Amino acid sequence: MFRLMKKLSFSLKVIIGLISGILIGLFFGERVAWLSVAGDVFIGLLQMTVLPYIVISLIVNIGRLSLGTGKKLVKYALIFLGILLGIGMIYLIVLPFSFPLWGSGSFYSSDFVQEPQPFDFVKLYIPANPFESLSNNVVPAAVLFSIFVGLGVMKLPKKEVLLKPLDVLNSALNQVNKMIVKLTPIGVFSIAAGVVSKLSWDDLSRLQGYLLLYIVAVVIFVFILLPYIISIFTPFKAKTVFKITRSTLITIFATGKIIVVYPQLIEDIKDILNSEEKDTEETKKETDILLPLAYPFPNLGTFLIFIFIPFAAWYTGKALPLGDYPAFLGSTLLSSFVAPVTGLPFTLDVLNIPGDTFNLFILSTVITDRVRVLLGAFHLITLALLTISATQGVLRFNVRKFIEGIIVLSIVTAISVFGMNLLLKENMKSIPTNFELLNSFKIISKQQPYKILEKPVRNPKRKWRGENTLSRIKRTGKLRVGFYPDAMPFSFFNTDSLLVGLGIDLAHRLANDLDAAIDFVPVPPGKLADEINSDYFDIMVSDIFISGRYAQEMTLSKSYLNVSLALVVQKKRDEFNSFESTIALDTFTVSYFERVEIAKEFVSFFPKAGIYPLAEQDAFFTGDFPDTIKPDAYLTSAERGSALTLVYPDYKVVNPLPYHITNALVFPLAPDDVWRKYINNWIDFRTKDGTLERLYEQWILGHEYRKKEKNWSFLDDVILNDRK
Numbered sequence: 202m203f204r205l206m207k208k209l210s211f212s213l214k215v216i217i218g219l220i221s222g223i224l225i226g227l228f229f230g231e232r233v234a235w236l237s238v239a240g241d242v243f244i245g246l247l248q249m250t251v252l253p254y255i256v257i258s259l260i261v262n263i264g265r266l267s268l269g270t271g272k273k274l275v276k277y278a279l280i281f282l283g284i285l286l287g288i289g290m291i292y293l294i295v296l297p298f299s300f301p302l303w304g305s306g307s308f309y310s311s312d313f314v315q316e317p318q319p320f321d322f323v324k325l326y327i328p329a330n331p332f333e334s335l336s337n338n339v340v341p342a343a344v345l346f347s348i349f350v351g352l353g354v355m356k357l358p359k360k361e362v363l364l365k366p367l368d369v370l371n372s373a374l375n376q377v378n379k380m381i382v383k384l385t386p387i388g389v390f391s392i393a394a395g396v397v398s399k400l401s402w403d404d405l406s407r408l409q410g411y412l413l414l415y416i417v418a419v420v421i422f423v424f425i426l427l428p429y430i431i432s433i434f435t436p437f438k439a440k441t442v443f444k445i446t447r448s449t450l451i452t453i454f455a456t457g458k459i460i461v462v463y464p465q466l467i468e469d470i471k472d473i474l475n476s477e478e479k480d481t482e483e484t485k486k487e488t489d490i491l492l493p494l495a496y497p498f499p500n501l502g503t504f505l506i507f508i509f510i511p512f513a514a515w516y517t518g519k520a521l522p523l524g525d526y527p528a529f530l531g532s533t534l535l536s537s538f539v540a541p542v543t544g545l546p547f548t549l550d551v552l553n554i555p556g557d558t559f560n561l562f563i564l565s566t567v568i569t570d571r572v573r574v575l576l577g578a579f580h581l582i583t584l585a586l587l588t589i590s591a592t593q594g595v596l597r598f599n600v601r602k603f604i605e606g607i608i609v610l611s612i613v614t615a616i617s618v619f620g621m622n623l624l625l626k627e628n629m630k631s632i633p634t635n636f637e638l639l640n641s642f643k644i645i646s647k648q649q650p651y652k653i654l655e656k657p658v659r660n661p662k663r664k665w666r667g668e669n670t671l672s673r674i675k676r677t678g679k680l681r682v683g684f685y686p687d688a689m690p691f692s693f694f695n696t697d698s699l700l701v702g703l704g705i706d707l708a709h710r711l712a713n714d715l716d717a718a719i720d721f722v723p724v725p726p727g728k729l730a731d732e733i734n735s736d737y738f739d740i741m742v743s744d745i746f747i748s749g750r751y752a753q754e755m756t757l758s759k760s761y762l763n764v765s766l767a768l769v770v771q772k773k774r775d776e777f778n779s780f781e782s783t784i785a786l787d788t789f790t791v792s793y794f795e796r797v798e799i800a801k802e803f804v805s806f807f808p809k810a811g812i813y814p815l816a817e818q819d820a821f822f823t824g825d826f827p828d829t830i831k832p833d834a835y836l837t838s839a840e841r842g843s844a845l846t847l848v849y850p851d852y853k854v855v856n857p858l859p860y861h862i863t864n865a866l867v868f869p870l871a872p873d874d875v876w877r878k879y880i881n882n883w884i885d886f887r888t889k890d891g892t893l894e895r896l897y898e899q900w901i902l903g904h905e906y907r908k909k910e911k912n913w914s915f916l917d918d919v920i921l922n923d924r925k
Contacts, residue, residue, distance in 0.1 A: 215451045218386035222393025222455075237395025240456075243388030246381045247461035252335060254374045254464050255493045256347045261367050262489045263351025264360055274487055275494070277591040281584055282498060288426070289504045290530050292418060295614065297511035297521065299414050299621035308555075308635060308903030309843035309854075344497050378464045385448070389455040408565050410625050411512040415569055417617050418505050419576045425613060427501075427583045429606035433599045435590040436477050445472045446582060453578045457570040460496070466578060467492050470585050487589050495581055499537035502577030506541050506569060507533040510548050513558040517635075525552055541566075541573075553778065635903060636847035640695040642899055645906045646710035646892075651719035653700055657683075657728070660736050670739050670876035680717040682708045683724045683738035683869075687818050690844040690900045691744040703900035704742030707761075710892060711740070711883065726816060727795065730754040733869045740880065741869040744841055750798055756872045758880045760865035761893065765856070766803055767839035769821070769846070772853045777834065783807060783857035792832035794818045799864070800836050806858055822849050838864070840901050 209217070225233055263271065327342060328334045334342035354360050428439035446469045452462050459466070470488050510529055514521040521529060532551045536544025546559055590596045633641065662677045664670070674680050684692040684704060691704040700721060712719045722738040733741060733755055744764070747757060768777060768791065776782045783789075784807055792813045793800035804810040813832050820826060821835035822845070837845070842854040870877050887893055898904045 214386040215389055215448050215455075218388075218390035219393050219451060219455055222390040222395075225390075226394040233394050235395075236391045238391075240388060240392030240395050243381075243384060243391060244456050244458065244461055246384070247378070247388075247456070248458075249381075250374045250378050251460050251463050252343060254371060254378065255496075256335070256343055257367050257371045257374070258467075258489045259344065259347035259493050260351045260354060261364050261371060262486045263348060264354030264357075264364055265486065271490075273592055274491060274588065277588045278491060278495065278584065281587040281591075282495070285430075285501060285580060285584065286499060286504055286534070289501050290534075292421075292505065292614075293508060293511075293530065293533065294526060295618065296414055296418055296508055297515070299618050299625065300410060300511065300515040300520070301622050301626040302520075308639075308847070309840045309901050344493055347493070375464055375468075382452075382462070382465055385452050389452060392455050408561055409628060410515070411509055411561075412565055412568060413624070414512070414621055415506065415508055416572055417621060418508065419502070419572045421610070421613060421617065422501055422505070422576055423579045426606075426610060427579050429602065429610070431583055431586055433602045433606060434596055435586050436595055436597065437473055437586055437590075438476075441476050442473055442582065442586075445469050445476070446578075450575060450578055454571050454575045457574055459574045459578050459581070463492065463496070466581065470582060473582075473586065474589065484589055484593060487592060488585060491585050491588055492581060495584055499534070500577040500580040502573040502575065502580060503541060503544075504533065504537045505576065506573050507537065507545070507548065509545060509562050509565075510552065510554065513549065513554050513561070514552065516561070517555055517558060521552070528552060634847075636850075637696075638903060638905070639690060639844065639847055639900075640697070642695075642701065642905060644701060644706050644709055645895060645899060646706050647713050648709050649712040649717065649719055651709075651712075651721060653721045654723065657722050657724060657732055657737050660738070663736075670871045670873040671879050672875075674715055674717050674739065678717050679720060680708070680712045680715055680740075681720045681722055681738040682712075683722045683729070683733065683741040683743075684708075685743040685818065686723050688743040689841065689848070691841065692742060703896050704744070706896050706900065707887075707893075708740075708742045710887065714883065726818075729795075729869060734872060736871065739871045739876070744838060744866050745869055746796055746799055746838075747865045747867045748796065748798055751867075751869070756870045756877055758868040758870055758877060759884055760867055761884045761888070762866040762897070763863050764838035764840050764866055766799070766836065766858075766862040766864060767842050767854050767856050768834040768836060769842040769852050769854055770834045772851055774833070777855045777857050780806075780857055780859045784809075789833040790830070791834045791836050792821045792826075793836045794820075803836055803858075803862065819845070822852070838866075843901075 222236075225236075328346040331343065331346040334346065354363065357363070428442070431437055431442060432439050446466075449462050449465050449469050452465075453459055456462075467488055470492070471485055474484050474488070507529075510533070511521045528551055529548070532548040533544075536548050541562070545562060549555075549559060587596070660681055662673065662679065664673050668676075684700070687693055688702070688704075690702050692700070692702040695701050705721075708719060708721075720738075722732075724732060724738075724741065724743075729741060729745075730751075732738065745751070746764075747760065751757060770777045776786060786807075786809065788809045788811070789807075790811045790813050791800060791804050792815050794815045794817075797812070797814065800812045804812055813826070813830055815821060815826070815835075817823075817825060821832055826832070835842070835845075839854050839856070846852050846854060868880060870880060884893075895906055899906045
């Protein structure tokens with residue numbers, strides 16, 4: 202067996218390691234998750250020499266470079282980088298046509314009230330403290346530091362005294378890297394087993410549109426477009442490029458990092474140059490300089506991953522309009538200078554796409570990170586071969602290959618886009634929209650016996666003399682809960698006619714703590730204060746804003762949740778997107794439900810605005826108002842407004858104010874100090890034990906609560922399951 206393994210080529214060993222790791226991960230599942238530790242050790246060993254190698258290599262090669270040669274190298278590199286990214290932009294415009302029509306509003310996004318955190322370009326690219334940049338692996342800053350040191354060395358009269366020892370040190374670092382690279386089959390096996398054992402297929406199912414499209418894009422670029430570019434403009438054959446780089450590309454794919462095998466990638470490019478006898482001392486120097494210089498700049502792998510932006514817009518029910526594409530492409534170019542986890546939130550914010558969709562991207566990185574770096578590495582290979590061919594005067598233009606490439610690419614791209622559109626259109630039938638998802642949510646708390654009254658009536662169990670509300674609940678075993686029937690996502694009837702929502706969930710939790718059954722009492726509009734004070738119910742659980750008027754009319758609990766005031770408007774009403782455009786309107790009308798004092802406070806910022814009271818909470822959408830009145834917006838909380846966009850996907854949530862107005866939700870209570878103190882203490886307890894957070898995550902943010910389950914594995918779900 203060992204003799205056979207020795208006879209195998211290195212790239213075949215790496216492939217065997219990758220496939221074996223995948224199979225082991227699928228078979229044993231989480232039992233082999235510990236193998237990821239061995240994978241981390243392998244990645245750490247690879248990273249150990251990379252940054253020192255890049256720094257010393259740049260200093261040595263720039264120090265020996267003439268100024269004329271350096272200018273020529275940089276000029277051609279920037280030209281070809283622009284061409285490659287330009288092709289990427291074309292595909293960022295074309296590929297979103299793969300997304301079929303699919304209406305789905307968006308859950309509330311916590312970034313609605315958060316200022317976006319800008320990424321620090323200065324810290325990323327300017328090495329104010331080069332030792333800090335080196336210790337924190339800030340590659341762009343370390344590269345810039347090396348460039349300046351190299352330029353300084355270039356002008357020294359006796360620079361070889363310094364450069365020769367650095368040459369020896371760099372050769373030693375390269376030898377160390379080659380020793381570690383020999384462990385690649387084992388490292389790849391460990392990484393693959395660890396990653397596959399942790400995959401959650403359920404979580405990734407809703408991302409299939411993005412994952413499939415991005416993988417198709419990478420396949421087109423790596424196996425068709427970039428090889429054609431190499432064949433058209435350089436003397437190198439695509440077949441030779443793949444043969445020389447395949448083991449390095451497989452390692453990059455498995456580790457999810459280009460940087461860990463950067464020295465090996467540089468050696469591969471030198472081998473490609475040697476295959477056509479272009480491997481001279483000058484081209485070696487150019488390769489050693491070009492690859493580290495190109496690393497901090499955008500590559501196609503990172504650039505194309507921004508296809509997630511049109512996906513996120515489509516996923517939330519708002520297809521990215523053509524008018525937004527200049528902003529999309531501009532912010533993408535800017536954001537692609539940094540890691541996607543830093544750049545994507547910036548672009549989402551620029552295009553007003555809910556920032557919480559970024560959580561979907563984080564889920565997808567278990568797959569996309571490996572595909573992204575594969576394309577990134579091939580981008581670097583292509584850029585290096587084009588640039589060196591230009592500097593060496595061997596750049597050419599193969600007309601036959603060009604025509605052939607245009608035809609092949611056009612056909613493949615068209616088939617991919619239309620094929621993906623049909624596939625997604627069929628597959629999305631089985632994927633629930635966010636509205637369907639909200640309606641599928643179950644009550645998290647342990648459900649108590651309950652009944653729902655058809656109409657509000659006073660509590661038939663009157664209090665005994667001197668008895669408080671808490672004592673009566675204990676005596677009768679019955680908690681009376683008021684609710685609005687159409688206050689999604691706090692209290693509403695889902696499509697199965699079940700009463701659910703955050704407030705209803707809390708009511709079950711409270712009743713369970715009191716060991717009581719529940720009578721749910723519907724509250725008619727305008728009757729809340731009268732009924733709570735007349736003993737119709739003990740607590741109201743729908744979303745009730747605190748206000749001075751309510752504090753005078755009713756007994757209120759302490760705040761249990763803070764919400765942000767917002768407007769719900771039609772998606773096409775872009776004039777409400779900012780304070781400047783809203784205040785410029787001649788006139789507009791804001792509708793509201795019951796809370797006139799809050800509506801007056803909100804529109805006080807807009808002298809030309811009027812207000813209009815709604816008879817029902819959803820009357821703004823159903824058109825239940827006189828023909829002479831046409832409200833332009835509906836004032837509510839951003840949390841409730843987001844849920845309404847799930848029902849009415851042609852609407853959106855906006856905040857046209859110059860800042861956010863936050864209000865507190867409270868429970869109106871039966872007028873009883875003992876009961877109020879109990880509820881306030883209960884709110885504190887259930888906040889600290891995480892109950893409110895879990896309910897908020899599900900009902901407001903749309904993250905369904907699930908108990909931790911083991912990921913699927915062949916051993917557990919097929920073999921052992923059959924024996925049960």
